Amino acid sequence: MKRLLSGNEAIAYGAWEAGVEVASAYPGTPSTEILEHFARFPGVYAEWAPNEKVALDVAIGAAYAGRRALATMKHVGLNVAADALFYAAMTGAEAGLVIVSADDPSMHSSQNEQDNRQFARFARIPCLEPSDSQEAKDLTVMAFDISEQFDTPVMLRTTTRICHTSTLTEVGTRREQAVRIEKYPRNAKKYVMVPANARKRHPVIEQRILDLADFGERFEANRIEMRSKELGIITTGVSYQYAREVFPDASILKLGMVYPLPGKLIRSFAKNVDKLIVLEELDPFIEEQVRCMGVPLFDPEQRDELAPNTKLIFPMTGELDPAIVRQSAIRAKLIEVPDEKKTQGRIELGMALPGRPPVLCPGCPHRSSLYVLHKMGVPINGDIGCYTLGVTPPLNAIDTCGCMGASIGVAHGAAVAGDKERHFAVLGDSTFFHTGMPALLNVAYNQSNVITIIMDNRITGMTGHQENPGTGRTLQQKETVTIEFEPLVKALGISKVLTVEAYDVELIEKTLKNWVKEDGPAVLITRHGCALLPEERKKWMPLTVIKEKCNGCTICFRIGCPAILKSETMDAKYNRPLAEIDPLMCTGCEICARVCPRDAIPTREQMLAMEV
Amino acid sequence: MGTGKMNFMLVGVGGQGTLLASDILADLGVRLGFDAKKAEIHGMAQRGGSVTSFVRWDKEVFSPIIAKGEVDILLAFESLEALRYLEQLKPGGTLLVNNQEIEPITVKAGDEVYPTSAEFSKAFENTAGKVFHVDGVQLAEKAGNAKTANVAILGALSALLDTPSETWLEVIEAHVPPKAVEVNRKAFLLGREQIEMGGNIFK
Numbered sequence: 183m184k185r186l187l188s189g190n191e192a193i194a195y196g197a198w199e200a201g202v203e204v205a206s207a208y209p210g211t212p213s214t215e216i217l218e219h220f221a222r223f224p225g226v227y228a229e230w231a232p233n234e235k236v237a238l239d240v241a242i243g244a245a246y247a248g249r250r251a252l253a254t255m256k257h258v259g260l261n262v263a264a265d266a267l268f269y270a271a272m273t274g275a276e277a278g279l280v281i282v283s284a285d286d287p288s289m290h291s292s293q294n295e296q297d298n299r300q301f302a303r304f305a306r307i308p309c310l311e312p313s314d315s316q317e318a319k320d321l322t323v324m325a326f327d328i329s330e331q332f333d334t335p336v337m338l339r340t341t342t343r344i345c346h347t348s349t350l351t352e353v354g355t356r357r358e359q360a361v362r363i364e365k366y367p368r369n370a371k372k373y374v375m376v377p378a379n380a381r382k383r384h385p386v387i388e389q390r391i392l393d394l395a396d397f398g399e400r401f402e403a404n405r406i407e408m409r410s411k412e413l414g415i416i417t418t419g420v421s422y423q424y425a426r427e428v429f430p431d432a433s434i435l436k437l438g439m440v441y442p443l444p445g446k447l448i449r450s451f452a453k454n455v456d457k458l459i460v461l462e463e464l465d466p467f468i469e470e471q472v473r474c475m476g477v478p479l480f481d482p483e484q485r486d487e488l489a490p491n492t493k494l495i496f497p498m499t500g501e502l503d504p505a506i507v508r509q510s511a512i513r514a515k516l517i518e519v520p521d522e523k524k525t526q527g528r529i530e531l532g533m534a535l536p537g538r539p540p541v542l543c544p545g546c547p548h549r550s551s552l553y554v555l556h557k558m559g560v561p562i563n564g565d566i567g568c569y570t571l572g573v574t575p576p577l578n579a580i581d582t583c584g585c586m587g588a589s590i591g592v593a594h595g596a597a598v599a600g601d602k603e604r605h606f607a608v609l610g611d612s613t614f615f616h617t618g619m620p621a622l623l624n625v626a627y628n629q630s631n632v633i634t635i636i637m638d639n640r641i642t643g644m645t646g647h648q649e650n651p652g653t654g655r656t657l658q659q660k661e662t663v664t665i666e667f668e669p670l671v672k673a674l675g676i677s678k679v680l681t682v683e684a685y686d687v688e689l690i691e692k693t694l695k696n697w698v699k700e701d702g703p704a705v706l707i708t709r710h711g712c713a714l715l716p717e718e719r720k721k722w723m724p725l726t727v728i729k730e731k732c733n734g735c736t737i738c739f740r741i742g743c744p745a746i747l748k749s750e751t752m753d754a755k756y757n758r759p760l761a762e763i764d765p766l767m768c769t770g771c772e773i774c775a776r777v778c779p780r781d782a783i784p785t786r787e788q789m790l791a792m793e794v
Numbered sequence: 795m796g797t798g799k800m801n802f803m804l805v806g807v808g809g810q811g812t813l814l815a816s817d818i819l820a821d822l823g824v825r826l827g828f829d830a831k832k833a834e835i836h837g838m839a840q841r842g843g844s845v846t847s848f849v850r851w852d853k854e855v856f857s858p859i860i861a862k863g864e865v866d867i868l869l870a871f872e873s874l875e876a877l878r879y880l881e882q883l884k885p886g887g888t889l890l891v892n893n894q895e896i897e898p899i900t901v902k903a904g905d906e907v908y909p910t911s912a913e914f915s916k917a918f919e920n921t922a923g924k925v926f927h928v929d930g931v932q933l934a935e936k937a938g939n940a941k942t943a944n945v946a947i948l949g950a951l952s953a954l955l956d957t958p959s960e961t962w963l964e965v966i967e968a969h970v971p972p973k974a975v976e977v978n979r980k981a982f983l984l985g986r987e988q989i990e991m992g993g994n995i996f997k
Contacts, residue, residue: 186820186830290835314831347833347858348820426856505861531917535878536906538807538898540843576903744842744899759904 187351189344192315193282194219195353196322197252200278203227203359204244206237208616209645210256211291212345213284217254218648221657230642230649230657233586233616234259238266238281242335245275246373248363250326254282257298258585262617264301267335271305272383273373274333276363278326282338284345287463288501291644293566293585295499297464302337302441306391309337309441310403313422315349321403321438323354332390332397339440341463343420343501395442403438406451413516414455416448416468421461424507429517443471452477459495459516463502466493482514542571544745545713545722545769547684548610548637551706552579553741553777554691555606555635560698561596565589565609565618568643572608577742580608587617590625590634597630604698607634611667612642612650619674625703626675633697634676634705636667637684639712647715671705678702684710687776713769723770723786727761731782734758738774738783746774800955801860802849805879806871807896808842811944814969815869816847818948822965823851826957833858842899844875869951871930871944872896877909877917886923888954892930892947926950926989933984939974942981949985959986 187195193216197205205228207217221228231237234255241253255263260283270279283301286292302309310325312318318340325336371379398404413432417425418440425434435451437443452458457480460469473479481494491498495514497506511517542549552572555562556579564570564580565588573580582592593605609618614636625632642648649655654664671679678697682689690708697704711718727749734753738746738761749762761782763774775783784792802819806812816832823830834847848860865883870876870891883889900906909917918925928950930943937946945966952962963979970978 184824186817186824186832342835343833343858346835347831348817349831349855349858350824350829420858423856423858503859503861504857505863508861531877531880533877533909533913533917535874536898536900536908538842538844538874538878539900540808541899543842574899575905739903742899742903744902747897747902748904 184350184352186348187315187319187353188215188346188348189312189315189318189340190215190346191219192319192351192353193254193322193338193340194223195351196319197280198223198226198356199319199354200323200326201250201357201359202252202278202326203249204241205229205252205254206231206240207254208232208234208237208259209642209648210234210259210284211645212286212340212342213254213256213259213282214645214648215345216282216284217657220252228657232651234263235266238263238270241279241281242266242270242275245277245279247366248276250278250359252280252282255284256292257283257285257296258292258294259283260298260301261296262586267301267305267307269375270335271307271387272375272380275329275335276367277359278329279335280322280325280329280338281335282340285339285341285464287341287343290342293583295464297467298337298339299440299467300465302339303467306387307335307337308332308391308394308439309339310438311339311419311440312344312438313419313436314344315347315351317403317438318344319351319353324403328394328397332394334387334390334394339419341420341501347420391442395444398439398442398444399446401439401444404444404447405436405438406447407434407436408454409433411455412457414451414458415461416451416458416472417461418468419463421463421502421507424502424504425461427504428507428511437468440468443468443475445475448472448475448477457516461496461502461507464498466491466498469493480514482516539574540571541574541744542568542577542742543713544743544767545718545771547639547708547710547713547771548572549577549741549743549771550685550687550773551608551635551637551690551708552577553773554687554694555579555608557691558694558698560606561601561603563589563593563596563605563607565607565613566644567610567613567637568639569608569610569637574742576740586613587621590618590621590632593632593634594621594625594628594630597632598628605632607632608637609634610643611636611638611640611652612648614667615651615665619670622671622676622705623674630703631701632703633694634703636671636705636707638667638707638709639684640709641712641715643712647712667707671707676703676705678704679707680705681707681709684708685771685773685776687773713771718769721770722768723789724763724765724768725770725772725775725783725786725789726763726765728782728784729760731780732760733780734760735779737777737779741773741777743774745769799852800850801864801866802869803860803865803867803879803882804847804849804869804871805875806845807875808845810845810871811941812845812847812871815871815944815948816849818945818965818969819849819951821968822957822962823849825961825965826851828852829855831855831858844878846879867951867954869947871947873914874898874908877914880917880921883921883923887921888924888926889918889921890926890928890947890951890954891918892943893927894931894943926954928985928988930985933988934981937980937984938977939981942974942978945970945978946981946985949982949987950989951985952982953986953989959983
């Protein structure tokens with residue numbers, strides 16, 4: 183029976199159906215739910231690894247051991263895992279190995295917009311791309327078969343729109359692996375990539391990609407849908423859906439495998455249509471290769487020369503949608519403006535609206551240290567996680583943010599460059615485990631003046647509460663060791679380490695102000711569970727403002743808490759709005775109570791005493 | 795309004811239950827024999843930001859995204875978000891807005907101003923087509939749990955579509971925990987009643 187499944191759920195079902203036994207990942211939007219769903223199937227092993235490189239090594243290791251294995255990550259995760267990707271491309275494995283790269287056109291929750299199909303070409307591995315959840319499931323199963331048939335890792339490339347769209351999907355039943363090796367391979371020529379062996383492997387993988395291109399000519403997911411011969415569209419992924427919607431009469435060459443491309447199929451399709459175009463998101467990945475094949479594409483501007491990295495019709499940046507595709511097609515004179523659109527006009531609001539940016543939640547334990555750092559006016563090298571939201575006013579507390587784990591290295595770089603301000607690196611618990619640890623080791627080893635704040639909220643927060651080495655639980659909910667930060671940081675060579683309650687804004691301020699006067703690296707661990715964790719929710723208790731004591735000094739507004747409002751009541755002396763607390767949003771974290779100079783906000787204890 | 799091909803857009807603020815409502819609406823489409831697709835964006839939007847999703851019903855649905863100006867029914871869980879996405883409606887499209895105002899941090903911080911009720915009325919009226927209001931939170935509280943506001947809003951929507959309550963309730967039941975079925979059923983029926991009675995029962 184068909185039912186609605188998201189692309190991510192469908193990939194999990196596909197992996198299950200394909201007999202995958204081991205899956206490893208680091209959470210990252212839009213890929214996270216794949217492993218969350220896969221982990222629930224009976225008899226499989228699924229884990230969160232500290233980062234994507236480790237996850238991919240784990241999957242490679244399982245595939246060397248003859249078990250079908252899966253590694254999933256967001257697009258930028260593959261940058262971290264690239265080292266592993268390239269040696270796995272050289273070695274192949276003893277069982278199917280599939281890497282899911284979930285790209286994020288339009289950067290709904292990412293720092294850049296890279297097109298990871300380029301990675302498949304770079305590493306010489308095949309890349310499959312689904313157009314809906316059914317294909318996501320089907321292509322996942324096929325990816326494992328291709329991986330084994332050609333002894334290669336296979337990339338399944340999806341995008342946010344595929345991952346987080348639900349479409350009707352038929353799932354199959356588990357197929358246990360047919361063949362399994364009896365003994366772990368001792369095959370140095372294939373698995374030990376010393377130069378002498380690697381040099382022999384390189385021609386093998388170049389031949390493999392030619393064989394795969396040949397396979398692609400007959401691959402069932404590469405298919406021609408002939409309709410009118412006036413316009414032919416080569417397309418893939420979610421763009422296929424836009425092609426069907428905007429060009430209902432056009433013929434389509436739909437590619438389920440976008441690397442390597444099937445040259446003969448493309449040429450024969452080109453011969454059968456009058457005009458040929460390519461419709462794809464982001465890079466001109468297919469478009470450039472088709473041009474390289476000498477197959478002419480329709481250029482509305484009939485340019486004699488093309489600048490490098492040019493797309494002929496559709497935009498190179500951002501997600502496509504039917505409106506963008508239609509507008510590009512109208513500009514290229516491929517279609518006309520429909521008559522009813524000419525006359526009907528559009529709804530236009532004609533007024534500016536207040537924005538609704540994402541913010542740190544009420545009760546967020548990151549708020550206190552970001553507030554203190556902003557107050558100190560120091561340069562703050564940030565990282566990837568909820569605390570990046572500290573960049574927004576009124577906290578304005580992040581000066582740089584590049585990629586996972588970058589904070590500490592970037593701060594160290596400024597310090598060794600002789601920047602005269604003292605640099606602070608801020609990152610979360612999961613990000614510290616991910617790639618912060620080697621950077622802190624570098625700070626200790628090379629003794630820079632960087633002060634690092636590890637905001638330990640006991641969970642991987644931004645992606646929606648995934649376990650990590652600090653939580654004492656695994657993805658499959660097994661009890662495990664809890665990695666403690668203080669001994670870990672000390673073992674990395676930092677002797678000045680202190681763990682504080684994250685809500686204790688006074689202690690954080692006092693400590694950091696003392697530390698800036700002293701030389702040498704230091705690490706402050708601010709510890710409190712994310713306010714949205716179930717065990718923290720149980721402790722929520724809204725605070726209130728004592729109007730008689732508040733004089734509207736605005737200090738509590740500066741912590742940027744969505745639960746603190748400007749009330750309608752004005753202070754009689756200064757004519758400033760008094761503070762007010764939204765009882766439905768306040769968790770009772772007391773940061774506002776601690777910064778209030780007039781004790782106008784009672785603490786939880788004082789509130790309880792008042793009730794008695 | 796019949797239940798033929800439909801383009802729904804749901805908009806609200808993180809935490810209002812728009813995603814569950816989208817799930818229910820997409821499943822209802824399947825139950826009615828349509829192909830259906832539901833698209834949403836996760837991630838940063840969950841931190842108090844604006845949340846949107848698309849649900850499409852048709853014989854065969856291609857794009858999961860609805861092009862600007864092609865939304866049949868805009869289901870707004872919050873007034874400001876209704877305004878923000880009004881331009882997504884097709885000319886003559888229907889707006890169903892939940893009477894709830896949630897000030898964004900930009901307004902709370904005093905940097906920007908929340909629109910006035912006159913501005914809301916004017917903007918809603920200027921959008922051709924029909925505008926319906928529902929008091930989701932109050933109805934949900936009346937039903938017994940403020941968290942069922944999203945289902946009360948679906949109840950209001952059901953009165954605009956030619957689909958029996960029983961079909962809706964079967965789908966809703968499949969999406970909520972067993973102990974919450976009754977309160978959601980009440981919320982749904984109260985929402986439906988408010989639109990059927992054609993008025994605002996709280997004002």
